Amino acid sequence: MMFRPRIICFICNWSLPAGVDVASPTTIHAYPKIHVVQVMCVGRVDPAVVLGTFAKGADGVLVIGCHPPDCHYIYGNLQAERKVKMLKKLLSLTGLEQERLRLDWAYAYEIERFPKIIDDFRNLVIALGPSPLAEEKADSNILLNIKAAKAAAEDFRLRVLVGRERELTEKENMFGEKISQKEFDVLLHEVVEAEFIRHKIHLLTKEKPMSVKEIAAIVNMKPALVLRHIVNMRRKGMIALDHVDRTTLLYKALEVQ
Amino acid sequence: MATDSCAIKSKRRFPPCRGACPAGVNVQGYIALLQQGRFNEAVELIRKSMPFPAICGRVCFSPCQDACSRKNVDQPVGIRYLKKLAADIEREQGRIKPDPIPKTRKEKVAIVGAGPAGLSVAYELAKLGYPVTVFESMPRPGGMMQYGIPEFRLQKYVVANEIAYIQDLGVEIKTGVKFGKDIQLDTLQSSGYKAVFIANGASLNRKLNVPGEDLEGVLPAVAFLRHVSLKERVDVGEKVAVIGGGNSAVDAARTSLRLGAKEVTILYRRSRKEMPALPHEIEAAEREGIKFYFLVSPKQIIGEGGRIKAIECLRMKLGEPDESGRRRPMPIPGTEHTYEADTVIPAIGQIPETSGLPSVLLDERARAILVDPSTLETRIPGVFAGGDIVTGPASIVEAIGAGKRAATSIDRYLNGKDLRSEREEEIEETTWVKDWEMIAKKPERYTTPSIDIGRQRVSFEEADELLVKIKERAMSEAQRCLECGPCSECLEGEGLCEGDKAVVDETLCTGCNVCAVVCPSGAMKKNEVGIAQVDEELCKGCGICSASCPERAVTMRRITNDQIMTRVLSVLGGGIG
Ligand SMILES: Cc1cc2nc3c(=O)[nH]c(=O)nc-3n(C[C@H](O)[C@H](O)[C@H](O)COP(=O)(O)OP(=O)(O)OC[C@H]3O[C@@H](n4cnc5c(N)ncnc54)[C@H](O)[C@@H]3O)c2cc1C
Ligand code: SF4
Ligand code: SF4
Numbered sequence: 001m002m003f004r005p006r007i008i009c010f011i012c013n014w015s016l017p018a019g020v021d022v023a024s025p026t027t028i029h030a031y032p033k034i035h036v037v038q039v040m041c042v043g044r045v046d047p048a049v050v051l052g053t054f055a056k057g058a059d060g061v062l063v064i065g066c067h068p069p070d071c072h073y074i075y076g077n078l079q080a081e082r083k084v085k086m087l088k089k090l091l092s093l094t095g096l097e098q099e100r101l102r103l104d105w106a107y108a109y110e111i112e113r114f115p116k117i118i119d120d121f122r123n124l125v126i127a128l129g130p131s132p133l134a135e136e137k138a139d140s141n142i143l144l145n146i147k148a149a150k151a152a153a154e155d156f157r158l159r160v161l162v163g164r165e166r167e168l169t170e171k172e173n174m175f176g177e178k179i180s181q182k183e184f185d186v187l188l189h190e191v192v193e194a195e196f197i198r199h200k201i202h203l204l205t206k207e208k209p210m211s212v213k214e215i216a217a218i219v220n221m222k223p224a225l226v227l228r229h230i231v232n233m234r235r236k237g238m239i240a241l242d243h244v245d246r247t248t249l250l251y252k253a254l255e256v257q
Numbered sequence: 258m259a260t261d262s263c264a265i266k267s268k269r270r271f272p273p274c275r276g277a278c279p280a281g282v283n284v285q286g287y288i289a290l291l292q293q294g295r296f297n298e299a300v301e302l303i304r305k306s307m308p309f310p311a312i313c314g315r316v317c318f319s320p321c322q323d324a325c326s327r328k329n330v331d332q333p334v335g336i337r338y339l340k341k342l343a344a345d346i347e348r349e350q351g352r353i354k355p356d357p358i359p360k361t362r363k364e365k366v367a368i369v370g371a372g373p374a375g376l377s378v379a380y381e382l383a384k385l386g387y388p389v390t391v392f393e394s395m396p397r398p399g400g401m402m403q404y405g406i407p408e409f410r411l412q413k414y415v416v417a418n419e420i421a422y423i424q425d426l427g428v429e430i431k432t433g434v435k436f437g438k439d440i441q442l443d444t445l446q447s448s449g450y451k452a453v454f455i456a457n458g459a460s461l462n463r464k465l466n467v468p469g470e471d472l473e474g475v476l477p478a479v480a481f482l483r484h485v486s487l488k489e490r491v492d493v494g495e496k497v498a499v500i501g502g503g504n505s506a507v508d509a510a511r512t513s514l515r516l517g518a519k520e521v522t523i524l525y526r527r528s529r530k531e532m533p534a535l536p537h538e539i540e541a542a543e544r545e546g547i548k549f550y551f552l553v554s555p556k557q558i559i560g561e562g563g564r565i566k567a568i569e570c571l572r573m574k575l576g577e578p579d580e581s582g583r584r585r586p587m588p589i590p591g592t593e594h595t596y597e598a599d600t601v602i603p604a605i606g607q608i609p610e611t612s613g614l615p616s617v618l619l620d621e622r623a624r625a626i627l628v629d630p631s632t633l634e635t636r637i638p639g640v641f642a643g644g645d646i647v648t649g650p651a652s653i654v655e656a657i658g659a660g661k662r663a664a665t666s667i668d669r670y671l672n673g674k675d676l677r678s679e680r681e682e683e684i685e686e687t688t689w690v691k692d693w694e695m696i697a698k699k700p701e702r703y704t705t706p707s708i709d710i711g712r713q714r715v716s717f718e719e720a721d722e723l724l725v726k727i728k729e730r731a732m733s734e735a736q737r738c739l740e741c742g743p744c745s746e747c748l749e750g751e752g753l754c755e756g757d758k759a760v761v762d763e764t765l766c767t768g769c770n771v772c773a774v775v776c777p778s779g780a781m782k783k784n785e786v787g788i789a790q791v792d793e794e795l796c797k798g799c800g801i802c803s804a805s806c807p808e809r810a811v812t813m814r815r816i817t818n819d820q821i822m823t824r825v826l827s828v829l830g831g832g833i834g
Contacts, residue, residue: 008825014292035828037821040757043775044800046818053825072740073777073799083804108293109732111725159807163771 005059005125006134009034009118010050012042012065014072015106034062034118041065042103043076047083047162050101051090051150055143057134060100060125064117067105075166077105082165089192090152094145097128148200158195161188197221198229202238202253209242209250272742274336277324279658280307280377284321284336285742291339291735294728300347303340307657308380308423309373309402311348311415314341316406317654318535326741334737342731346724348418357427361386364451364671368392369436372400373653374456374644376420377660378667379428385668389428390450394435396487400458401645402653404483405505407512410538413486437613442640452639452667455614455626456656459645463606465500469558470603474565478509478604485512494599495519498568500555501604502532503650507539509602510547522548524555524596526573526586554586556593558601567595607650618642625649632676633663641666740797757798757815759791765810772802772811 016038039045042065053061063084065077084103091098102124104117132139133146152158161168169184179187201215212230216223230251233239242252274284283306287299303310313319314337325333347353366382368375371393379389397403399416424430434440436457445453462477464470474494476484478501484491497513499506502525510521523542525532528551532539543549552573559567572592575584609625618635620627626635626642633641643659645651666676759772759780768787780795781802789811803811803818812818 006829008828016293037824037828039800039821040816041799041801044804046804046821049804049818049821049825052822053829056826056829058825058829066736070736071777073797073801076777076799076801079775079801079805107733107736109729109736111729154809156807159805160769160771163775163805163807167774 003126003130005122005130006057007034007060007062007118007122007125008053008058009036009062009064010039010042010045011036011063012044012072012076013038013040015042015064015066015108034122041071041073041076041080043071043073043079043083045080045083047087047090047153047158048150050083050087051146051153054091054096054100054131054133055146055150057131057138058100059128059131059134060102060121062118062121063101063103064106065103067107070107078166082162086158086162086188086192087153089189090149090196093193093196094149095139095142096132096146099124100128100131144203145196145200148196148203151199151202152192152195155195155199157191161191194229194232197226198233198238201226201229201233202256204253205239205251206253209252211245211248211250213248215251272740273324273326274321274334275742277320279320279652279655280661281658282306282313282321285738285740287343288334288336288339288735288738289740291343292732292738294732296343296346296728296731297353299343301353303344304422307377307661309419309653309657310340311344312373312402312411312419313654313657314338314344315415316402316411318652320654326739327737330739335734339731339735342727346728348415352418352422355422355425357425358383358386360388360427362388362671364388365390365449366667366671367445367450367453369453369455370400370457370644370646371395371398371420371430371432372456372458372644372656373402374458374646374656374660374663375400375454376423376428377657378454378456378641378643378664379430380423380426381661381664382667383423383426383428385664387668387671391428391430392434392436392440393430393432394457396432398430398432401460404486405460405479405508407482407485407508409511409515410508435613442615442637446639451671452641454660454663454667455618455635455640455642455646456644456660457610457614457646459607459609459650461608461610462603463608465555465558465603465605467555467557469560469565472558472560472565473563474560474599475558475601475603478505478602479607481509481602482512485516491516493518496598497521497600497602498596498598499523499602499604501525501606502527502534503604503606504534504538505607506602506604507534507542507547509604511542511545513600513602514545514547518600520548521546522550522596522598524550524553524568524570526552526554527575527583528552531575531583550596552586553596554588555601559595565599565601567597568601570594570596607645609646609649611646631662631680632666633659634666634670634676639670641670757800757813758793758796759798759800759802759811760814761789761791762810762812763788765808767808767810769807772806775801775805777801 042063045063050061063080065080066072068077071077081103084101087101088098091101102121106114106117132142165184168179169181197219200219204210204215204218212223212226216226219226230239237254238256239251240254242250272285275281278284282303287302290299290302300310317337319337322333322336325336327333365388368379368389368391371391375391376398379391382389391398395404398420402411402416403413442453460479462479481491493513493516495518497518499510499521506523510523513521529549553570554573556569556571558565559569572589573586574589576587577585579585611619611623614626616623617637618626626646628635628642628647633643635642641663643663644656648655665680669676766788768783768789772789773781777799778795778797780792781789782792784790800813800816803813
């Protein structure tokens, strides 16, 4: 049977061409190939929601907002761009192809462009094949990774960084310093990796207490590095020592409020 | 500006466009609908605040456009053109025919004069369920829209169509009935009308007060335009001199040209800069070849054999500004000279006809009806007045505004309520100003297409294509709107936005300030203890703060993250390809 990808399209209220019936998502006549979820502004799409969508087995997520520099909310579309940039970094750590997420721009009156964007993306998703998380046969490792990514996207550190990107790179801080875009991207990359691993460790140790060595084997990392994350996580109240098995320390996740 | 001390003023804020519109049209709202290509809904939204979208789209002096914030970036949004276009498309594709509104009220209301003021009152009161009858002395309703503004600016089928909408709602218009002759105030009252609105306009021509004014060939502008629109034969000869600088002067001049005059000149006592006519109308007149003779005033009209031969004129110079702010023209002695003409059209203004009105209603010099400016009550309880009869010659949109105000008063009067408190008109405009630097300039989009769908002869396919193009252009023009108001109020129940607002969970907020940084509306501020607070008057409900808050302390009233996720699940669960 031919693969029919399930694509969720988050689209801003103002980019959606007239005539696309979003009220009844199962009967979209004009664009039967995607499932449209309308939001006020693409800047409103929470990264955690995107990852949640992937976790539920979507084969692709398309985010469409107004062409910069237009935005009904001044720079909501650029906010979305930052969020998607961060999400792609996160996705690349999960084993799910980051190409399954795409951001594009359209105006409501670009009646010709809109179907083109959709067809392009759809063809790409078809080429990638079904998501490894598509229902029954979900790949448990990737699913765990996506969940870790989602938790990271819900975490304070990444959200502050993304929310403040423009401020940090365009304005000086209180010491008169300004971070360049390049420096910021390096910083973002580091934080994305660290947050992802920490949340993955958190999810793993939620199941059962684990040792540094065990964790290191699963996340494919040097034990010393894992230990460093655990120290950090203990400080944040994400994890605690559960018990000691002979000489091995076993850690267990704490409930994060 | 602090408003708290002022009790009457509502705290709601409007965008500048809506604030500037005397009829309070929700400009931002219909522009938002146009951005999405929802043309008919846009027209219906305009109809919520007034019944004349196509008329105003053509001839309104559009204070909304002058006030539009976009002028701080490049040029104002082409509001009037967008309105015309939306209304024209709707009309050409078959106007929405409203169902008659059930007459739920028993108090009958009489309206004198079917101009924009009278018709607006009728429209508003009919919507409230009152039985309304409009009495009009002329054979057709519309007032100056029918008998003043010429066809080439305002096509009569457009006027007829918009009046028909009002009649569809159940308003009765009785033409050929003259107040002061066929009906009187007491006869109206004794036949059961509980309230009366008088809007008989200003249709008398102001006199030049110079010798020779009664000669044959002197055609006062308003009467002249009325004859033309009644399709009566009017002979303007070859050389026409129009005296005045307002819209009626320009209209009379352009009409004369269309009646076959060889040379038409507008004589105006000040300079071009002071002309009160609409600038684009003056330009159109120029393009058509109408001449202008500035700083000149007639001293007498000279006849020969009963017909006009020439005007004796005096040159003027401009002195100090007068109370209207324009520089006062002063004659230069000894500059008398003659200016040849076959026809003279005095167009120096209209005055209200007050002769048939009860004198208690009038001001001390009997020049207009005296009313309370905010409620439009006259000295007689239950009798209201508005439009040109009160203000002197003004504009259609001001007449509509007066009509709306009077309708509110009449409704309150008939319900025994206070006429004065909490009136919509008192609402302030928005004080939120954007960072203009942030907004990209795109004046190139500002195009007034020369395509007039009605006029071109095209095939169906071409017409369709043309319409698509025109619509696209309109939608892209509408995109230029900056949405100055916190909410365009087009929305509730229309699915455009959900009138959503952000809410802060103060127990979660750590005061990190991210919400304030990402908020496009300046709606997020910290309180004394550093906790984020939403200013609901400014919040546009975009939800960006909620998608960005690190502590996830900000949620939305209506569309929460969970709800978005539920929508995702509902469509994913659907499992169609
Ligand atoms: C030539 C010209 C051009 C204009 N151009 C513009 C323009 O481009 N844009 C703009 O905004 N405004 C324009 N105006 C002004 C605008 O038309 C008026 O301000 C507006 O129509 C006033 O509305 P109204 O309802 O108060 O009065 P009117 O429109 O004058 O309506 C009054 C009505 O009352 C009727 N009436 C009078 N006496 C009686 C009676 N005794 N009994 C029963 N009925 C009676 C009249 O027949 C008329 O129908 C123009 C005016 C003129 C004369
Ligand atoms: S930019 Fe839009 S909302 Fe602002 S004044 Fe202009 S038309 Fe009105
Ligand atoms: S919903 Fe939008 S406008 Fe309202 S406070 Fe949040 S970011 Fe600002």
